[in-house]
Amino acid sequence: MSTTFADQDFLSVSRKAVGASTGSDALVTLGWWDLLGELGDPEARAALFALFRAEGLELGNTCALGALTAAPYMHARNDNGTVVASIGRQSMRGGRVDLLVGDTAVDQILFDRPGIGAAIVPASEVTMRPIDISGRLAVHEIEVDAARLLPSIDEATAHVARAKSTFLGRLAIAFEILGAAEAALALAIEHAAGRVQFGQTIGSFQAVRHLLAWATTDCAAVESVAVAARDMYEGAPNRFDQVVKALAGRNGRRASERTLQVLGAIGFTAELDHHHFHSRVLLLDTVLGSSTELTVRLGAWLRDARPDPKIAYAVLLGATQQEDPLTTDVDRRELREQMR
Amino acid sequence: MSLLAPAQAALRDDVPAYTAALDRWLAEGPSALRAAARPIASYERRVDAMSELMAALYDAGWSRFGWPEHLGGHGGSIVHRGAMWYLLARHGVPSMAVFEHFEVLAPTLAALGPPEFVAEALPAFLRGRETWAQGFSEPDAGSDLALLRTRAVEAGDGYRITGRKIWTSWARYATWCLVLARTGSTESRHRGLTAFAVDLRAPGVDVRPIIQANGTDELAEVTFDDVHVPADRVVGDLDGGWTVAMHILSHERGTYAWFRQCFLYRDLVEHVPSSPGVGDRAAGDALLDLAAVSATSSAALRLHAAGATLGPRATITKLLLCNAEQSIQDLVLAGDGDLAAGRQDDEVAVLRQDYLFSRIVTIYGGSQQIQLDTIAKQLLALP
Numbered sequence: 001m002s003t004t005f006a007d008q009d010f011l012s013v014s015r016k017a018v019g020a021s022t023g024s025d026a027l028v029t030l031g032w033w034d035l036l037g038e039l040g041d042p043e044a045r046a047a048l049f050a051l052f053r054a055e056g057l058e059l060g061n062t063c064a065l066g067a068l069t070a071a072p073y074m075h076a077r078n079d080n081g082t083v084v085a086s087i088g089r090q091s092m093r094g095g096r097v098d099l100l101v102g103d104t105a106v107d108q109i110l111f112d113r114p115g116i117g118a119a120i121v122p123a124s125e126v127t128m129r130p131i132d133i134s135g136r137l138a139v140h141e142i143e144v145d146a147a148r149l150l151p152s153i154d155e156a157t158a159h160v161a162r163a164k165s166t167f168l169g170r171l172a173i174a175f176e177i178l179g180a181a182e183a184a185l186a187l188a189i190e191h192a193a194g195r196v197q198f199g200q201t202i203g204s205f206q207a208v209r210h211l212l213a214w215a216t217t218d219c220a221a222v223e224s225v226a227v228a229a230r231d232m233y234e235g236a237p238n239r240f241d242q243v244v245k246a247l248a249g250r251n252g253r254r255a256s257e258r259t260l261q262v263l264g265a266i267g268f269t270a271e272l273d274h275h276h277f278h279s280r281v282l283l284l285d286t287v288l289g290s291s292t293e294l295t296v297r298l299g300a301w302l303r304d305a306r307p308d309p310k311i312a313y314a315v316l317l318g319a320t321q322q323e324d325p326l327t328t329d330v331d332r333r334e335l336r337e338q339m340r
Numbered sequence: 341m342s343l344l345a346p347a348q349a350a351l352r353d354d355v356p357a358y359t360a361a362l363d364r365w366l367a368e369g370p371s372a373l374r375a376a377a378r379p380i381a382s383y384e385r386r387v388d389a390m391s392e393l394m395a396a397l398y399d400a401g402w403s404r405f406g407w408p409e410h411l412g413g414h415g416g417s418i419v420h421r422g423a424m425w426y427l428l429a430r431h432g433v434p435s436m437a438v439f440e441h442f443e444v445l446a447p448t449l450a451a452l453g454p455p456e457f458v459a460e461a462l463p464a465f466l467r468g469r470e471t472w473a474q475g476f477s478e479p480d481a482g483s484d485l486a487l488l489r490t491r492a493v494e495a496g497d498g499y500r501i502t503g504r505k506i507w508t509s510w511a512r513y514a515t516w517c518l519v520l521a522r523t524g525s526t527e528s529r530h531r532g533l534t535a536f537a538v539d540l541r542a543p544g545v546d547v548r549p550i551i552q553a554n555g556t557d558e559l560a561e562v563t564f565d566d567v568h569v570p571a572d573r574v575v576g577d578l579d580g581g582w583t584v585a586m587h588i589l590s591h592e593r594g595t596y597a598w599f600r601q602c603f604l605y606r607d608l609v610e611h612v613p614s615s616p617g618v619g620d621r622a623a624g625d626a627l628l629d630l631a632a633v634s635a636t637s638s639a640a641l642r643l644h645a646a647g648a649t650l651g652p653r654a655t656i657t658k659l660l661l662c663n664a665e666q667s668i669q670d671l672v673l674a675g676d677g678d679l680a681a682g683r684q685d686d687e688v689a690v691l692r693q694d695y696l697f698s699r700i701v702t703i704y705g706g707s708q709q710i711q712l713d714t715i716a717k718q719l720l721a722l723p
Contacts, residue, residue, distance in 0.1 A: 189720055189722070192722060193721075193722060193723070200723075201723055203716070203722040203723055204722070204723045206709070206713065209712065209713060209716035209717075209720075209722055210709070210712040210713075210716070212715075212716060212720055212722070213659075213711075213712035213713070213715035213716050213719075213720070214659075214712065216656070216715055216719060216720065217656050217659045217660065217715070220636065220653075220656045220660075221632035221635075221636070221660055222632075224632060224635035224636040224639060225631055225632055225635045227635070227639075228635040228638075228639075240631075243627065243628060243631045246624070246628055247628045247631065247632060250625070250628060292621075294624070295621055295624035295625055295628065296620045296621050296624055297624070298623075298624040298627050298628075299612065299619065299620030299621055299622065299623035299624030299625075299627070300616065300620045300624075302608065302609055302612045302623045302624070302627060303612045303613065303614065303616065303619070303620060303623065306609050306610070306612070307609065308430070308605070308609070309605060309609070309627065309631075311605075311630070311631050311634050312426055312601060312602060312605060312634045312638070313359075313423075313426055315634045315635050315638040316419065316422055316423060316426065316598075316634075316638045316641065317355055317356055317359070317419075317423070
């Protein structure tokens with residue numbers, strides 16, 4: 001309901017390009033690289049993020065996520081070239097692990113170390129270890145000689161770029177999770193409409209219908225917040241990127257589980273693509289803050305700060321609103337005391 | 341304070357400016373606002389306090405934005421109304437009380453009602469003088485609304501209505517009721533229905549309030565015994581009642597979520613348990629649920645402002661609202677033992693009413709199971 005006809009056009013063009021090509025070719029076909037320089041334009045953003053939804057739907061494998069998350073640093077440095085950002089995560093078994101998500105045919109890789117700054121290293125100088133999981137997404141754990149990580153972007157500059165990069169990365173992942181969940185849903189709907197048991201298609205049983213209706217609702221929720229974040233962009237309320245990413249991870253997992261239940265045993269085999277979509281959702285949920293981690297963090301924020309999250313106002317008027325026009329500050333506790 | 345015409349035109353065309361101006365007005369703390377923001381255990385007194393506030397908002401012009409000028413409004417769109425209720429919640433009003441129904445019924449009256457009648461009825465509703473009830477469900481027609489049996493027969497200068505409606509929200513407080521009655525044969529199902537604006541003060545009308553499990557009496561059973569309705573009180577077309585019902589449902593399941601979620605942020609933020617623990621996860625989850633309602637329902641408002649309706653997609657917004665409301669009220673219950681123990685205090689009484697009410701949000705406006713089936717059938721094209 002929140003997407004427009006233009007969104008549908010961008011999505012179908014992106015799906016076609018991603019589905020028809022390997023690696024990052026689709027980014028060239030779509031003129032996607034040019035969009036990176038036009039993030040301030042709402043329509044360019046719509047086209048840019050449609051690519052990620054298409055990646056989820058078509059199990060694409062471009063280097064777009066790394067390129068998008070590198071863009072704020074490169075802008076700060078006014079540099080050029082195919083540079084992608086690695087994404088760090090904490091492993092229970094190996095400490096900090098740097099990941100390269102997607103196509104590896106890139107020139108340089110950006111490593112950001114919070115508190116130190118960011119370094120850009122030629123791709124030829126890193127060791128890449130492929131991760132072997134379902135999802136048709138190339139993922140590599142990468143290692144680089146510590147001496148190569150001397151920051152060329154200082155911490156003060158990197159600090160500003162980091163927040164923007166994280167916002168963009170979380171939003172892109174939310175769209176990709178959405179696409180993967182929608183594709184899993186499409187598989188399950190097709191199955192429910194065709195599979196006959198007890199003399200009727202299983203899609204006529206309420207239990208099955210309700211699972212699919214809930215999965216549709218899970219996806220619609222992700223779509224609505226992701227589209228809102230994309231439209232508001234820099235006007236998005238505080239922590240909205242965490243809300244979007246957490247909701248995408250949570251609902252993406254829920255939708256994958258509900259659709260697996262509808263598919264039955266065939267959904268748990270390599271013969272059907274469901275496991276690719278599901279694995280991609282699980283993988284994407286763990287990078288740039290998992291849904292569990294972000295959800296707990298958001299709850300702790302509500303508890304500590306008791307803030308007015310301003311989400312409602314921002315989504316109603318945010319797309320046209322640059323700054324908060326509400327000049328009055330309502331202190332809820334004071335208000336409660338007055339009421340007594 | 342009343343608005344001068346140029347100021348009115350500026351605010352009509354600029355919702356953020358309208359919002360900022362109303363925010364300042366509310367910050368000055370008008371007495372009607374202070375009275376409505378206080379927790380009041382008695383539902384009847386709460387309705388009175390809200391009616392006073394609605395009258396004040398009307399007199400100052402604020403609530404007239406979002407309604408066309410020929411119906412007594414100042415122009416603008418439903419987004420103005422969305423912003424107004426957001427601000428009322430922000431300034432401490434705990435709920436819409438009887439005026440929830442205003443945002444469900446008034447858009448349909450404005451779009452499909454007889455213009456001369458609506459030009460009088462809408463402002464009277466908006467000022468809290470003459471409120472409305474919605475007469476859809478019957479003892480034998482709940483989820484399957486097309487089975488309804490209340491009958492309207494043409495008689496001289498109008499119609500005579502006979503039948504029984506139940507779960508009629510706010511009928512005991514209302515002056516008018518939008519009644520869906522059968523004008524065709526029973527076999528005509530949804531094709532033979534017509535919507536009427538019925539005066540509940542007319543002879544032959546009997547309203548019996550139903551005391552609910554949460555102690556309030558929002559619901560009622562209404563009997564119509566040969567009640568005369570003038571011909572110019574038909575809403576929509578003769579035999580076009582289903583269209584009227586669908587228009588209402590687009591609001592009741594879709595845009596209504598916006599108005600309700602405005603109040604849920606405060607419930608959430610105030611009731612997050614104060615010590616770290618599992619409550620953080622639950623509160624975070626509730627915030628995610630609520631953000632999804634804000635995003636889907638604000639999109640619904642913009643869609644309606646552009647002249648479109650939601651159709652079956654309204655059910656998705658309704659399901660998300662139910663999830664959010666229940667997860668927030670779960671948090672309220674978990675953090676405050678006084679609710680279940682029923683401590684005698686106005687604030688506790690209201691919280692308890694709200695908690696218990698949140699258990700039936702999955703029943704009113706179409707049960708959750710019906711909503712899910714609507715999605716399966718109309719959006720997923722399953723058999």
